[in-house]
Amino acid sequence: MNLQQHNVSDNNFEQCIKCTVCTVYCPVAAVNPDYPGPKQAGPDGERLRLKKFDFYDESLKYCINCKRCEVACPSNVRIGDIIQAARIKFSRKKPTLRDFVLANTDLVGTLSTPLAPIVNTTLGLKPVKTVLDGVMKIDHRRVFPKYAFGTFESWYKKQLSKQLSFSKQVSYFHGCYVNYNYPQLGKDLVRVMNALGVGVRLLDKEKCCGVALISNGFIKQAQKQARVNVDSIRKSVIEKNIPVIATSSTCTFTIRDEYPHLLGIENEDVRNGVELATRYIYRLLSQSEIALKFRKDKKLRVAYHTPCHMEKLGWAYYSIELLKLIPNVELVVLDSQCCGIAGTYGFKKENYQTSQRIGEALFKQIEEAQVDCVVTDCETCKWQIEMSTSKHCEHPISILAQMLDMDS
Amino acid sequence: MKFDTIIIGGGLSGLVAGNYLVRHGQRCVIISSGQSALHFSSGSLDLLNFLPDGTAVSHPSTSVAQLVAQAPAHPYAKLGVVKFNELTAKAERLMEEWGIQLEGSALKNHYRVTPMGTLKPTWLTLKEYAVAESENSLPWKKVAIFNVAGFLDFYTQFVVDEFRKWGTECESHLIHLPALENLRKNPSEMRSVNIARLFDQTENLDLLALDLQREAGDVEVILLPAVLGITQTGTLKYLCQKTGKEIRVLPTLPPSVPGIRTQQRLRKCFQDQGGVYMLGDTVLRAEKEQDRVVRLYSYNHGDIPFVAENVILASGSYFSQGLVAAPDRVYEPIFDLDVDFVAHRNQWYDLNVFARQPYHGFGVKTTADFRGLYRGQMLKNVYVAGALLEGFNPIKEGCGGGVSVLTALYVAEQILSK
Numbered sequence: 001m002n003l004q005q006h007n008v009s010d011n012n013f014e015q016c017i018k019c020t021v022c023t024v025y026c027p028v029a030a031v032n033p034d035y036p037g038p039k040q041a042g043p044d045g046e047r048l049r050l051k052k053f054d055f056y057d058e059s060l061k062y063c064i065n066c067k068r069c070e071v072a073c074p075s076n077v078r079i080g081d082i083i084q085a086a087r088i089k090f091s092r093k094k095p096t097l098r099d100f101v102l103a104n105t106d107l108v109g110t111l112s113t114p115l116a117p118i119v120n121t122t123l124g125l126k127p128v129k130t131v132l133d134g135v136m137k138i139d140h141r142r143v144f145p146k147y148a149f150g151t152f153e154s155w156y157k158k159q160l161s162k163q164l165s166f167s168k169q170v171s172y173f174h175g176c177y178v179n180y181n182y183p184q185l186g187k188d189l190v191r192v193m194n195a196l197g198v199g200v201r202l203l204d205k206e207k208c209c210g211v212a213l214i215s216n217g218f219i220k221q222a223q224k225q226a227r228v229n230v231d232s233i234r235k236s237v238i239e240k241n242i243p244v245i246a247t248s249s250t251c252t253f254t255i256r257d258e259y260p261h262l263l264g265i266e267n268e269d270v271r272n273g274v275e276l277a278t279r280y281i282y283r284l285l286s287q288s289e290i291a292l293k294f295r296k297d298k299k300l301r302v303a304y305h306t307p308c309h310m311e312k313l314g315w316a317y318y319s320i321e322l323l324k325l326i327p328n329v330e331l332v333v334l335d336s337q338c339c340g341i342a343g344t345y346g347f348k349k350e351n352y353q354t355s356q357r358i359g360e361a362l363f364k365q366i367e368e369a370q371v372d373c374v375v376t377d378c379e380t381c382k383w384q385i386e387m388s389t390s391k392h393c394e395h396p397i398s399i400l401a402q403m404l405d406m407d408s
Numbered sequence: 409m410k411f412d413t414i415i416i417g418g419g420l421s422g423l424v425a426g427n428y429l430v431r432h433g434q435r436c437v438i439i440s441s442g443q444s445a446l447h448f449s450s451g452s453l454d455l456l457n458f459l460p461d462g463t464a465v466s467h468p469s470t471s472v473a474q475l476v477a478q479a480p481a482h483p484y485a486k487l488g489v490v491k492f493n494e495l496t497a498k499a500e501r502l503m504e505e506w507g508i509q510l511e512g513s514a515l516k517n518h519y520r521v522t523p524m525g526t527l528k529p530t531w532l533t534l535k536e537y538a539v540a541e542s543e544n545s546l547p548w549k550k551v552a553i554f555n556v557a558g559f560l561d562f563y564t565q566f567v568v569d570e571f572r573k574w575g576t577e578c579e580s581h582l583i584h585l586p587a588l589e590n591l592r593k594n595p596s597e598m599r600s601v602n603i604a605r606l607f608d609q610t611e612n613l614d615l616l617a618l619d620l621q622r623e624a625g626d627v628e629v630i631l632l633p634a635v636l637g638i639t640q641t642g643t644l645k646y647l648c649q650k651t652g653k654e655i656r657v658l659p660t661l662p663p664s665v666p667g668i669r670t671q672q673r674l675r676k677c678f679q680d681q682g683g684v685y686m687l688g689d690t691v692l693r694a695e696k697e698q699d700r701v702v703r704l705y706s707y708n709h710g711d712i713p714f715v716a717e718n719v720i721l722a723s724g725s726y727f728s729q730g731l732v733a734a735p736d737r738v739y740e741p742i743f744d745l746d747v748d749f750v751a752h753r754n755q756w757y758d759l760n761v762f763a764r765q766p767y768h769g770f771g772v773k774t775t776a777d778f779r780g781l782y783r784g785q786m787l788k789n790v791y792v793a794g795a796l797l798e799g800f801n802p803i804k805e806g807c808g809g810g811v812s813v814l815t816a817l818y819v820a821e822q823i824l825s826k
Contacts, residue, residue, distance in 0.1 A: 017727075021443045024601045024663050033594045033602075040597075071688030074442035074728050272710055283712055314689045314708030317409070333679075361639070 011078040016043035022069035027338035031357040035062035038069035042079035056090035064342035066308035095217045098136040102344040103216035106208040109180030116149040139352035143387040152183035166199025171236040173246040177379035188401035203232040209251040226265045237273030245277045249377040253309035282318040293405040303371040306336035307378035319396040341384035417722035419444030421794030423674040424816040430681040437684040449667025452520045455531035457806025481799030495814045509535040525570030538656035548628040550577040557582045558592045561661035562633035604638035604665045617650035630655045725795040745780040746773040748798040771798035791819035
């Protein structure tokens with residue numbers, strides 16, 4: 001037997017040559033010396049953990065799972081996966097009530113949307129923030145995303161018959177954010193897809209992708225929700241031959257890569273059937289005669305921000321190329337760097353300062369770019385940018401929708 | 409995704425070719441599987457330090473004729489003496505244009521200081537580094553070397569011992585700053601890059617300036633490890649003005665702060681001119697039509713192919729997996745281009761680690777104009793540049809940087825002349 005051909009792990013652990021390039025690009029290690037950095041927390045620590053589990057170090061909780069270490073690694077080691085898998089396997093820290101509330105975006109969204117005006121006002125009150133900070137350890141400086149009065153799904157019900165009338169169809173994984181916080185993005189997607197001659201349907205059953213459950217340690221629940229989603233995706237992609245598109249880069253990344261790598265949920269048969277809307281549209285426009293018509297009366301100068309999971313997917317190109325297609329949109333591409341929020345991470349009191357320091361360079365670049373708004377594919381980046389800069393932030397699909405010429 | 413030229417590999421070679429092509433109006437993409445070997449740069453580019461027969465070289469532009477005679481498969485031999493000299497001059501000018509401040513010339517090697525304090529010949533060195541014009545003396549009579557307390561990737565005592573051999577008076581000092589103490593809480597992160605981030609903040613740089621002024625005395629030059637300027641430029645200049653002293657840096661063990669800055673500068677320059685840089689993606693397969701590659705497919709982009717007139721393969725050597733050593737063969741993983749290597753594994757290496765290692769000389773076979781060969785047949789639109797080429801030994805000949813830069817410029821010129 002030739003041993004050299006039989007030493008390959010799933011995460012390329014043994015390919016690490018200790019070059020430290022990952023740590024150079026780690027946004028957390030750059031600002032928080034309590035985090036040992038991806039090399040130490042990942043492959044270096046893994047060597048010890050393989051020997052004995054009590055070499056596990058709780059400081060791995062500082063990893064924000066941005067995967068920028070993996071993008072930088074010259075040896076294709078899945079450093080972020082090694083760290084997250086170690087947390088899942090070895091962490092003995094139990095999630096708190098705060099973690100439960102932050103992680104269960106589905107449940108909290110369902111409870112909040114019918115009472116949206118009250119919930120939004122209440123969460124903005126100073127005494128409430130003080131209590132949340134003191135009791136729940138949710139930082140009082142954090143601005144909460146607003147809940148919508150009525151979900152995207154309830155709006156969509158009235159669109160169903162029109163959507164089914166299109167001969168070409170996609171299934172839309174809307175995610176919690178579109179459903180509970182910002183149905184407008186979902187409406188924009190329907191508008192753009194319809195303009196391309198494509199009808200939008202929903203999956204039979206959609207659960208939160210589970211990214212916040214994974215990062216907060218609710219693994220069993222994440223696996224349960226992942227199975228529901230993968231089953232629904234299979235029905236669409238395999239049984240009906242309808243591809244699945246999403247607008248959130250993190251939901252997309254989680255379904256495609258975190259399900260098999262971290263949750264052990266196989267998706268090989270449908271992985272290529274799940275993608276971002278901008279990539280779907282890019283392909284459609286480059287492979288067909290279809291063209292979009294844009295308004296001439298409106299001008300915009302925008303800056304594109306590449307979210308971490310978009311960087312990992314490598315798909316910022318599609319969003320950027322679509323924005324470049326719009327004649328009256330002037331585009332600045334910001335340096336690809338982490339905004340610091342990392343989902344629920346930045347909401348936690350103990351992480352607030354790290355979160356804001358990570359984002360500093362990006363915020364500065366945004367303020368200097370002199371744009372009307374920032375464009376990005378990630379909802380939590382949007383919250384962070386809107387809270388930390390003077391600019392508001394839109395999804396590329398919303399920019400397309402705003403600039404479409406619907407009269408011609 | 410349509411481009412004029414697809415460049416596989418985002419290191420020195422790929423970036424040089426990419427910058428040259430976008431400057432001449434081409435639409436280019438660079439696909440880079442992770443960050444490049446520039447992150448380990450000494451701060452210098454070597455052109456030619458020794459001939460293949462071991463003769464030391466002091467004037468590369470004249471000695472290259474002897475190299476051509478000794479090693480006909482060498483990339484420099486394929487370029488020829490005239491082209492070699494034309495391209496070295498061009499590279500010196502272009503690097504300056506792209507914002508990389510270098511000193512040195514192909515006419516005559518100068519000498520860089522290694523992390524061990526010894527002197528080695530080289531071609532171009534980033535201007536902030538300490539260099540010597542002669543191989544057996546330093547330009548200073550009296551120097552002070554500072555290290556950051558707790559920084560383990562820089563060994564002042566080695567440098568002091570070597571410098572004293574050259575008759576240079578030399579004292580070492582330690583830098584203690586409150587901000588650095590915070591960093592020391594985590595010894596594994598006491599790295600050049602993290603230290604550089606602290607010195608990018610003016611308040612820490614001002615404290616450093618005070619330290620240097622107080623401790624250095626009447627030396628001609630202050631030498632620091634290369635831990636200045638990772639997100640900022642002009643850090644060293646600021647420090648010189650603040651202290652009123654001449655300050656130069658010496659290389660540290662990796663990661664290399666000036667190397668990373670060089671990589672980022674070249675990448676930014678490429679992107680500012682419309683180049684697309686895709687990091688963290690791997691080209692998986694190529695589709696050919698007759699003797700041309702027409703489509704490339706990558707891990708990230710799945711069914712959406714890269715389409716272009718030309719492809720430059722600048723994927724580096726073993727480190728970046730441009731070449732892969734399997735137990736029984738050395739191969740090029742993307743196109744399976746023909747690779748020159750010796751058949752028997754026990755002849756790949758010499759047990760004496762300091763001897764010439766045959767595996768360093770293995771590489772992709774090309775035509776005289778650097779087009780790749782597949783089973784003996786030329787692929788008409790696939791050009792090969794940089795570390796994965798056959799016919800040279802970057803360690804023994806001291807020519808790795810030169811091969812990367814010159815072959816990249818050469819293939820870019822070929823593409824533009826079509």
